[in-house]
Amino acid sequence: MNVLSDLLFWAVFAGGLFALRQQRIFWPLLALALLLLFNNLFTPYFFNLEIRNGYLYGSRIDILNQGAKVMLVSLGMTLVIATGGVDLSVGAVMALAGAVAARLMVVDGHGFTTAFFGAIFVALLCGAWNGALVAYLGIQPIIATLILMVAGRGIAQLVSDGQIINFADPTMVFLGNGHLLGLPFTLTIVLALLAATWMLTRRTALGLFIEAVGDNPTASRYSGVNARLVTFLAYLFTGLCSGLAGLVAASNIKSADANHAGLYLELDAILAVVVGGTALTGGRFYLVGSLVGALLIQTLTTTMYARNVSADIAPMPKALVIIAVCLLQSEKARRYLSRFTRRPATPPALPSPAVAPSVIASPAQP
Amino acid sequence: MKKIDPKYIPLLATAVVMVALYAGGCLAYPNFGSLRVLVNLLGDNAFIGIAAVGATFVIISGGIDLSVGSVIAFTGILIAQMVGHGWPPMLALSASLFIGLIFGAIQGALIHGFALPPFLVTLGGMFFLRGLSFVVNPESLAIKHPFYLTTVRALAIPLTQRPIVTFPLTAQCFIVVVIAATALAIYTRFGRNVYAIGSSEPSAVLMGLPVATTKIGIYALAGFFSALGGCVATFYMQSGNPASFVGLELDAIASVAIGGTLLTGGVGFIPGTMMGVLILGLIQTLITFQGNLNTWWTRIAVGVLLLLFIALQKAVGARRR
Amino acid sequence: MKKLFPLLALAAAAITFTTGCGKKADPGTGTTDADGKKKLTVGFSQIGAESAWRTANTQSIKDEAAKRSINLVFSDAQQKQENQIKALRSFVAQGVDVIAFSPVVETGWEPVLQEIKQAGIPVILSDRAVDVSDPSLFATFIGADFIEEGKKAGNWLAEKTGGKATIVELSGTPGAAPALNRKKGFEQAIADKPDMKIIKSQSGDFTRAKGKEVMEAFLRSPEAKSITALYAHNDDMALGAIQAIEEAGLQPGKDILIVSVDGVKAAFEAMKAGKLNCTVECNPLIGGQVMDLAEKLAAKQEVPRRVFSQEGIFDQSKAEAELPNRKY
């Protein structure tokens, strides 16, 4: 049964890879495939998949479930990075959203709906704050979001009064622990947010504007694009994503832990986005790529656990991935590489010879 | 009176805030004005201060270094491990300083050589060294060498006898580093080139400055200072802990910003960074003296200060234009 | 514009002041109470607020100080040793009468304790020990015997299973005293039971989230089927693990026996629900004992070097009766 399902899995995966071989997403997907293949061959039981209590169950499901937080955040982060910015405050916003929801339910005795929308509202406020600093005050994104990164966790602890607030609201618990169609409900949230992000960016013109602003801000402005509004909205949306991720994180452990929720998640999210093919300099963005990047990171972590490697060492392979991805994206590195392999350089950017000035005949040569 | 050069305004503001915090503390709490609090401020914040000095150079050059906390932790556990294996402390200290320097230089080479964003490269460096620290030793390790147990204490300079207040080695290192780094920034070509690159890298190229070596040098220097911070931290804690100093880079960057260094590069002051570090320390001390405030007020206060100083820099910058 | 700058600076100072020293009502140290008796000032440096146990511990100390109108200077280190050292040195500067603290890790306290000793302030270690070469650096250590806790857990499990169990272990923060000693005690207890062995042990950092994540990984391993028992170094990790076990379609408390340490309220609820089998109490409510010691030390009275907190062991049979008594 397992051999069969493995074969089926690989057949689908390989088919997908082949279909996407021309796409930008091919590379992160290939990396993910290689890591999974390694586990399939060398990590016993990693590929076990069974049905327990009517739910699908196995390491691969864990990866999807545990990776949900990074996936959620990376969706928003993708848009921010596409505008040429970055948001360091996502982890702090997660902690804040979790704390707000838990406080509203446990301390103030509100129901799930109030708690949910209260938390999302606060997260949106945080996004708006970041967006205003970056888009309207023109502060460098790293620095502008650093403010909330530093202060946000403090505010979260203020909200939770420094306590870990436990809650038992069934709806809230369902967010991070429930199942739908045998799969973790978090996956549904991720897919829903992916769909929403896709709708927001691809069914409106925001996606086009974000890419235009990130790729060439001046030219976009000259074309009448409201670059500031677009940038602002990207940060606002990231606030929403962080808020959702914070709720999922809290729900996962049925408690809001302002100290640890989303700690250093911003770095994972940025990494996921960059691995997924969106350049840190802005421009074209790849939502699904970011999700694959997030899965790659989570697979790396889960592999560590499964192989009984201390999770403390996990940052090392992550670091190597970061540098490798950076180098792959770097024009200079590619040039060195192509010189090294002595292959002719990739075809130049201008296929048809542009404008040789000599062509412009000048009748007045003395 | 000569008009104040606008670039000094943030620095002055820093000084005013620092003095105000200190004066306020003295008024509000007995014993706050004691010599011991002053000595503690310097001694307790020495390692972060030294690392922040390194970060100042990076930020003046228009870059950023996120690997600071990991380098300190790595240096600490490495020294503890080496001394534990019978290395003489001096050798262990020099070796770790050298490793810090080389590590920084590699980061610099990646940043300059491949035109990679400093943010990502140093993020990689941060992850890498954090993991490596746990490879060296997964648990915190005490350093029990006579040098640490007695010499470090003996090197403290006695200030008063009743009560006994001494000026600890860590604080001495901090002062020396600040003076040396200030001299490096003001009195060497390297230092001036850092400012030039941060202010306008294309101009620096056209002016014929050695941009490549300077940029690699800046990150090497930051690595060195972080490692030195790690050495000082071992004096302070007499132990190494691979899990320690997580997130310290943010405190360092915040201190640099509060110290009047322009985060876009080109303007910055080593003594300002020292004041920034002391302001962070003062806030912490004030909250401890208050005794019933939650420490996360520290983070909120730092966030607010950061915002104010960035706004101030922005205002000064806008006025000049 | 030139005038704007001092204004801004003042505003900055003002804001930090309102945040930094908002409530100035408390007049600080060295004050006297209504009777003209000198009020005792105790500095307490807490690790942080990483678990329910810890916050209960904090609350107990704060409550007890208030009850005895002891002037408590409290500081939360947010899991950072450097913060804790700063706080301790600041206590010295403030001239508190007694210092108590729960060290984040065992190592690295020598210099600051030396300084406190020079200042002539007695030190109470609360809850966790330190690793120093000079035993005179602290006056007394109050807290649970972590080794004993480990032993109790091990013995209970041995008794319950008849000396036959395949165990996975969720350990605490690497290097922390409770993690080291609860492991040590447990291993001692099962050393003479050849059929009890720990097949996997990883750190769950004393947090729920990590406990859950690590347990999930355990349950995916090839040996997953053979696991019959879980030993968690604290309740929070056990509670996280319970979720992981349930998601694996197993019944916590039945398919896998779970024993943990701490005895927080949530653990009792879990026991009542049959999901947790046993918790070895590690009593966080040691505020009274700490303040007793502090008062004695301030009065220059002798105190024992080692004070154990009062604690018991609870399994499911006692859980329901005990639950209403649990405040934390």
Place this chain on the structure above:
Amino acid sequence: MAEPQLLEIRGLEKSFPGVRALQGVDFTVRRGEVHALMGENGAGKSTLIKALTGVYDRDGGDSRLDGQSIRPGSPREAEALGISTVYQEVNLIPHLSVAENICLGRQPSAFGFLKWGAIHRRAERALARLDLTLDVSRQLSSFSIAIQQMVALARALDVDAKLLILDEPTSSLDENEVAELFKVMRKLRTEGLGIVFVTHFLDQVYSVTDRITVLRNGKHVGEYATTELPRLELVARMIGKDVSEVEKMNHPPADAAAPPAAAAPFLEVANFGRKGSIYPLDLSVKPGEVVGLAGLLGSGRTEIARLIFGVDRADSGVLKIDGQTVTINNPRDALKQRIAFTAEDRKVDGIIPNLSIRENIVLALQASRGPWARIGRAEQNALADRFIKALGVKTPGPEQLIKNLSGGNQQKVLLGRWLATEPKLFILDEPTRGIDVGAKAEIEKLIASLRKQGLAILFISSELEEVVRDSQRVIILRDRRKVGELAAEQISEQAIMQMIAAPTGESQAVLHPSS
């Protein structure tokens, strides 16, 4: 000729991907002369200077300084050889002091430590050579651009410079400041320096230079003694004409048979200007009319376009659309008024390089509709196909990234971007620059057809021929001022050239030359 020239360049070659920027260029500079290097955009001036100062490595040719063959690999090496440069944009470090800027990289030091006293004295000495006294410890950015330019000059002279290159140093200086600079240049000339002077201002060329070298399209056009080259002739050389030829060629004014333009102008500006950019001027464009803006580079052509389109804000005057006074604060406002603008620098201000042709085409129209009313994919495809076909964009398909197109095709896509918004006024800033002959002709044809469809067009070009051929009215600019206007039959290359070439003060006299 026994003594070698100071600088002697023979047959210099330099190519970039797709462009031969310098083709066998010769250039000589003598000791003690000010030598003007003239040419329009893309003539190769800056490439020549960069090759000379070691920023670029040459592909071929030879350069000699004092008879020695040189090939500097960096600005630093060039400086060591005695070649110093002052750039148009002040390439100094704004945050550092004047003294540092003069001495940076070569500060006096002892045992590795800088001697600040010596630095200040040296800087003061260097400034004294330019008859300038400043507080050298003050931050550079606290001084005016003119002073900054002087500091750059002082820095350039601080090394033992033999050859001084001034690359458009005057473009941001006012008249008095220019006079100051010239005084210094003349003084340096008597000290035996060779000075290469790049400028667009003819008056300046005639008042300070000894000889002139003209480049055009990467080629050497000629070298002349300033006194022997009449202004008109110089302008002709720069724009690639021969004066006698121009006199013979009497271009028919553009499309005389065109329908008469509407009576009321679509755009009207009065006393419209911005300090430091363009002096206030009046201008109007009617529907169905092409108004050409003629003038040399730096004369203010682009600046007008930027003001009208809201890229920069005017600080004087009014702007009327269809007789209504409106304020245009940014390009979005302009877009709302149905104004379109293709910028001079396609790469920087025009294309979104990593987006497809389709996306580049729909961008402005989408921006005008706002983010929520997305143009459907079918409509996008239709728009893209329509403009690819209508404008003859040569591409495998609309999903090609625009950065992979040739310059001419990129330009067509950008025209498509704006035409999609159905503009009423189209401002074209050098739409034909840097593209091949065929594409040029197509774009000119397009301009004519758009005009016939009733668009108002403001057409900027450095090709006089084009301006004459395509415009119904021509506004002539010189030194950031409007110096004249020609209409209908008055328009001829000769008339325009005369107005461009006229020394300041004579402009009014030639305002309406009879043709």
